[in-house]
Amino acid sequence: MHYHLSLLAYYIFFNFSKVLWFLIVLGYALFCLFAMWDIRELGALVYNSRGRNSVEMELEAHCDANVSHTLRYQF
Structure with missing residues (x-):
């Protein structure tokens, strides 16, 4: 049971880190777009x-x- 919980926690963290990187890249792209304006x-x-x-x-x-x-x- 403990193994399944740690696997679930790792899965949630891995997906969250991907979403976080996506938001960082998206924010940087928007910043560059507005800086060019x-x-x-x-x-x-x-x-x-x-x-x-x-x-x-x-x-x-x-x-x-x-x-x-x-x-x-x-x-």
């Missing part, structure tokens, strides 16, 4: 929900892209 876009979404002009924000994003494009090839 531009933080300014998230800020723009928040500001736009507060009632800012979306055309103005499009122009800001366009100007930021042009400035970064110009600076990238300046050196």
Whole structure:
């Protein structure tokens, strides 16, 4: 009987550790996905929900892209 209980405990621990590793890998993948997402876009979404002009924000994003494009090839 004791042997069966230890086997059951090992089985539960082994499955739980697999689930735990899966959750760790999934969390890391989500973190990388959100890290690649531009933080300014998230800020723009928040500001736009507060009632800012979306055309103005499009122009800001366009100007930021042009400035970064110009600076990238300046050196």
